[in-house]
Amino acid sequence: MGDRTHTHTGAAGRATTADGPASVRNVVLVGHSGSGKTTLVEALALTAGALNRAGRVEDGATVSDHDEIEQRRRRSVQLSLVPVAWDGHKINLLDTPGYADFVGELRAGLRAADAALFVVSAAQEADAVAGTTRAVWEECAAVGMPRAIVVTHLDTARTSFEEMTRVCGRIFGHDDPDAVLPLHLPVQGPEGPDGHARLTGLTGLLTREIFDYSSGERHRLPPSGDQEGPLQEARDRLIEGIIAESEDETLMDRYLAGEELDVPALMGDLERAVARGSFHPVLTAAPAADGAGQGVGTVELLDLISAGFPSPLERTLPALTAPDGAPRPAPACDPGGPLVAEVVKTSSDPYVGRVSLVRVFSGTLRPDETVHVCGHGLTEPGGGTGPSHEADVRVGALSAPFGAQQRPLDSCIAGDLACVSKLGVAETGDTLTGAGEPLLIEPWSMPDPLLPQAVRAHSKADEDKLSQGLARLVAEDPTMRLEQNQDTHQVVLWCMGEAHTEVALERLRTRYGVQVDAEPHRVPLRETLASRTVGRGRHVKQSGGHGQYAVCEIEVEPLPPGAGIEFVDKVVGGSVPRQFIASVEKGVRAQAARGLAAGHPLVDVRVTLLDGKSHSVDSSDAAFQTAGALALREAAAGTRVQLLEPVAEVSVLVPDDYVGAVMSDLAGRRGRLVGTEQATGERTLVRAEVPEIEIGRYTVDLRSLTHGTGRFDRAYARHEPMPPHLADRIRETQETTANAG
Numbered sequence: 001m002g003d004r005t006h007t008h009t010g011a012a013g014r015a016t017t018a019d020g021p022a023s024v025r026n027v028v029l030v031g032h033s034g035s036g037k038t039t040l041v042e043a044l045a046l047t048a049g050a051l052n053r054a055g056r057v058e059d060g061a062t063v064s065d066h067d068e069i070e071q072r073r074r075r076s077v078q079l080s081l082v083p084v085a086w087d088g089h090k091i092n093l094l095d096t097p098g099y100a101d102f103v104g105e106l107r108a109g110l111r112a113a114d115a116a117l118f119v120v121s122a123a124q125e126a127d128a129v130a131g132t133t134r135a136v137w138e139e140c141a142a143v144g145m146p147r148a149i150v151v152t153h154l155d156t157a158r159t160s161f162e163e164m165t166r167v168c169g170r171i172f173g174h175d176d177p178d179a180v181l182p183l184h185l186p187v188q189g190p191e192g193p194d195g196h197a198r199l200t201g202l203t204g205l206l207t208r209e210i211f212d213y214s215s216g217e218r219h220r221l222p223p224s225g226d227q228e229g230p231l232q233e234a235r236d237r238l239i240e241g242i243i244a245e246s247e248d249e250t251l252m253d254r255y256l257a258g259e260e261l262d263v264p265a266l267m268g269d270l271e272r273a274v275a276r277g278s279f280h281p282v283l284t285a286a287p288a289a290d291g292a293g294q295g296v297g298t299v300e301l302l303d304l305i306s307a308g309f310p311s312p313l314e315r316t317l318p319a320l321t322a323p324d325g326a327p328r329p330a331p332a333c334d335p336g337g338p339l340v341a342e343v344v345k346t347s348s349d350p351y352v353g354r355v356s357l358v359r360v361f362s363g364t365l366r367p368d369e370t371v372h373v374c375g376h377g378l379t380e381p382g383g384g385t386g387p388s389h390e391a392d393v394r395v396g397a398l399s400a401p402f403g404a405q406q407r408p409l410d411s412c413i414a415g416d417l418a419c420v421s422k423l424g425v426a427e428t429g430d431t432l433t434g435a436g437e438p439l440l441i442e443p444w445s446m447p448d449p450l451l452p453q454a455v456r457a458h459s460k461a462d463e464d465k466l467s468q469g470l471a472r473l474v475a476e477d478p479t480m481r482l483e484q485n486q487d488t489h490q491v492v493l494w495c496m497g498e499a500h501t502e503v504a505l506e507r508l509r510t511r512y513g514v515q516v517d518a519e520p521h522r523v524p525l526r527e528t529l530a531s532r533t534v535g536r537g538r539h540v541k542q543s544g545g546h547g548q549y550a551v552c553e554i555e556v557e558p559l560p561p562g563a564g565i566e567f568v569d570k571v572v573g574g575s576v577p578r579q580f581i582a583s584v585e586k587g588v589r590a591q592a593a594r595g596l597a598a599g600h601p602l603v604d605v606r607v608t609l610l611d612g613k614s615h616s617v618d619s620s621d622a623a624f625q626t627a628g629a630l631a632l633r634e635a636a637a638g639t640r641v642q643l644l645e646p647v648a649e650v651s652v653l654v655p656d657d658y659v660g661a662v663m664s665d666l667a668g669r670r671g672r673l674v675g676t677e678q679a680t681g682e683r684t685l686v687r688a689e690v691p692e693i694e695i696g697r698y699t700v701d702l703r704s705l706t707h708g709t710g711r712f713d714r715a716y717a718r719h720e721p722m723p724p725h726l727a728d729r730i731r732e733t734q735e736t737t738a739n740a741g
Contacts, residue, residue: 016050016083016400018090021312021333021415025091025305026359028109030136031119033098036152040119041082041095043287043295044302048084048091050402077503079105079345081357081401081417086302092417100708101497104446104479106136108345108428111444112359112417115146115309117301120168122151122159134709137172138681146277146309147172150301151284154186155199161186162230165282172280174681178241182282183270184300185231189214199286199296205235206263211300216293242266245273274308281308312415317361319442323374323388328439331362335413339363339371341432342441343423346476348511352397356423358412358432361441365412365420365432367398373423374438375430389425392435396422428478446478449494450699450714453501454522456491458515466491469512473504480504487524487601498700523693525600525730526644526719532557534610535635537587537627542618549615550623552576552584555608556635561644561718565592566606576612580624584609587628596633597641598731603719604644607632643727644719646692649674651685652702654710659684661705669694670723689717 018024029037076097083092094109096102110116118133140147149172151164165182173180187201187210200214208223208231239261243251246269255261273279281304285297317330320340331337345357358365365371376388398418399406412418426432431441457463470493474482481494495501508514534555541548559566567585576584585607592602612627650671654662663673663686671690679685695714702710722730 016085016090017409018413018416020335021413023089024312024415025089025115025309026094026113026312026415026417027091027115027117027305027309028094028096028113029117029119030096030106030109030133031098032121032124032133034124035098035119035121037095037098037119038076038080039287040150040152040285040295041080041093043285043298044091044093045082045084046288047294047298048086048302050082050084077102077105077499078347079109079357081419083400083402083417084302087306089306090416091302091305099499100703101495101500101503102479103496104477105345107444107446108357110136110140110145111342112344112357113145114312114315115148115305116140117305118147118149118172120149120151120164121153122161122164123153123156134171135711141277144277146274147280148274148304148308149180149280149282150297151282152286154188154284155197155286161284168282178237178244179278180280180282181238181241182234182284183238183304184211184283184297185234186284186296187212198289199284202284202297202300203231205231205238206266208235213288213294213296216288218294218299239266241279242270242273245269245276245279247272271304271308274304275310275314312361315415317441318444321440321442323390323438323440333362333414335364337362337414338437339365339432339434340439340441341365341371341412343375343426343428343430343432346426346428348472348476349421352406352421354422356420356426357417358420359417360412360414362414363434364414365395365398365418366410367395370394370435371432372435372438373426373430373432374440375427376440376443389427390438391425393424393426394422395420427475447496447711448713449479449481449496449500450712451495451497451501452483452521452696453493453495453505454488454490454519455493455505455516456519458517462515465512465514466516469508469514472512473507477504485522485524488522490519490522492521496699497703521696523646523696525598525646525722526603527595527597527600528602528604528642528644528721529556529558529636530640530642533635533639535631535633535638537629537631537634539623539627539630546620547615547618548620548623548626549618550580550583550612550620550627551614552612552624552627552631553610554584554588554628554631554635555610556632557606557608559604559606561604561720563604563606565589565603568606568608570608570610571612575614576609576624577614577619580614580619580621581609583621583624584612584628584631587625588632590625591629591632596636598643598727600643602632643722643730645722647689647717647720648692648695648714649717650688650690650695650698650712650714652688652710652712653679653683653685654706656682656684658706658710659686662686662702662710663688665701665705666690669698691720691722692716 031037080095081092083090094113096106096109149168151161154161169177169180184202184204186199187203188197189200191197201210201212203210210221212219212221243255274281283297283301285295285301287295312333320328320330322328331340340362341358341360343356344359347355349355370392373393374390398409398412398420400409401419409418429443431439433439457466470482474480479496483492485492493504495504505516508516536553539548539550567588569581588607596602652662666688669690671688674687674689677685702712
């Protein structure tokens with residue numbers, strides 16, 4: 001079987017390690033929320049001997065012991081790593097959240113893995129499977145990542161493995177349904193008092209052997225013999241699917257001639273097709289009925305991962321460049337080669353501080369050695385990246401996580417994963433290399449967070465800690481963005497959805513001790529004047545000694561959108577001394593920034609200074625600034641002040657079935673349809689221009705409207721006049737708020 005695994009005993013327990021990359025398997029579990037990924041990971045760990053019969057490790061933790069937020073929500077909200085040993089291999093199981101809000105954790109898992117297990121629940125609707133996992137399947141297909149499918153929850157009422165296999169073939173194998181086929185058929189016992197038939201075993205389609213788990217242990221029973229009906233039909237389809245993927249061109253002729261094909265040879269062809277990513281077996285699994293024995297199908301699944309999924313030696317390293325962008329050759333996956341590793345996830349531990357999950361692509365990472373950290377953040381929507389940063393950092397302790405534990409490691413070889421403490425400035429997406437050898441691994445892309453949540457400190461004590469807490473939160477989660485809005489003076493946290501927002505605020509409170517109050521997000525509005533108008537500003541005060549004297553007359557006229565504020569001097573005869581012209585302009589611009597009617601900045605007007613008066617003693621810079629502001633306010637009183645709202649260019653990608661509903665919904669949001677175009681995979685891209693005030697919660701509403709299958713991007717286009725009735729409503733709301741304050 002190649003390199004063998006062994007265990008290293010440390011103070012906190014035993015960590016599974018590997019002698020070489022050939023014995024490592026990095027597998028990410030993908031699936032919709034509630035599909036049973038975490039339960040499956042625990043069942044696999046129990047079968048592999050990583051847990052005792054009570055489902056626990058030495059310190060009493062289970063593999064599903066996450067932080068208190070996950071325990072309260074009963075939902076995974078972060079990526080977790082569970083290493084197990086099986087048949088001479090170290091298998092790194094990467095459990096990802098199934099809820100769409102935590103797609104950043106899913107992307108990190110995909111980056112760290114070499115193969116994917118798609119977990120689907122037989123108890124959930126087919127639309128749920130398609131809505132949350134189809135896009136990830138296509139993403140894996142684009143890079144040729146090997147994939148297998150695991151059907152769970154077959155022991156619930158009104159479920160059918162045959163039906164779920166058809167659903168998986170339709171959803172995941174739309175280009176080639178014969179590439180998505182089952183390897184086993186489930187054996188179910190009689191229905192219990194609750195009407196559920198417990199899964200008791202499997203029948204191997206190639207060997208016809210029965211694997212019985214009814215006793216809590218796996219027992220191999222003799223072949224059941226030739227059977228008519230579903231078993232023989234499924235077996236024939238599987239053999240034909242394997243033959244289609246085989247490199248032996250004589251197999252089909254021999255099969256059609258009625259020759260009995262060699263089962264081990266077929267298994268070898270199957271495993272090679274799985275490793276290539278061209279064949280996707282469907283399996284089923286269920287935890288043991290008492291939670292302590294071997295789960296049904298777990299041995300078969302671990303065998304497939306070991307024999308059919310590729311090792312890191314078969315993975316192509318992402319493109320490498322120098323910090324200046326010059327391409328660099330990719331090193332081999334060799335523990336003795338130069339160090340090239342990547343931070344795939346960053347989190348905080350209340351005891352050890354920042355912890356980085358690192359995938360080593362080349363070389364060997366060791367504690368206490370100095371590495372060079374080089375990064376420019378993950379790819380942002382539109383292809384941009386964050387600011388570059390470099391530093392030499394001393395590596396802290398290496399460990400392998402297991403539930404609530406961190407098991408110490410002596411090293412992490414090429415192809416393997418480890419948690420690293422105290423990596424200093426390292427962020428998610430950063431590259432680690434040997435000191436003096438800076439390199440950058442091509443970053444992976446992250447979706448743009450599109451749900452805004454304005455926050456403010458609950459108290460003065462919280463205010464002092466707020467900025468640091470938010471900065472740490474955003475550094476850990478690349479799908480979160482922090483905005484200090486200069487127009488609305490709000491601190492805005494941009495998140496992926498409501499659940500993402502709630503978890504972020506809860507982490508601020510529990511992890512960083514910062515209490516915040518959520519408040520409605522305000523869209524940055526603007527003001528402009530509807531028509532030409534004039535105004536006179538007179539600021540005359542005498543209070544003994546030097547007084548204040550300044551008079552100016554201005555004309556204000558609207559300009560095209562985007563023109564900003566233009567100031568023109570047409571004073572003749574020195575009625576306003578030259579040294580005070582700039583003072584008038586300064587006062588006008590200051591008043592424009594404060595707004596005239598609703599407190600929003602004034603834009604797109606030309607202000608012309610026509611005339612004025614001064615005093616040889618009492619005129620001053622401050623007096624003419626005040627006069628300029630008064631003149632602009634008087635001018636605004638002579639015409640209608642128009643509110644301008646920001647308009648966004650919105651691109652919505654949805655399955656063809658939802659195009660009509662999406663277009664109707666956008667029209668109800670005062671959107672203007674720009675056009676549609678056909679995209680790949682029976683999907684349509686709908687382009688529209690929509691006021692931003694109407695799409696504050698669009699990421700949530702679109703997910704509901706399209707059952708999780710739609711996604712959208714937005715970009716600021718311009719400000720446009722707001723309908724008068726809406727503008728009046730906003731002014732009334734602001735006046736009410738001001739009076740209440």
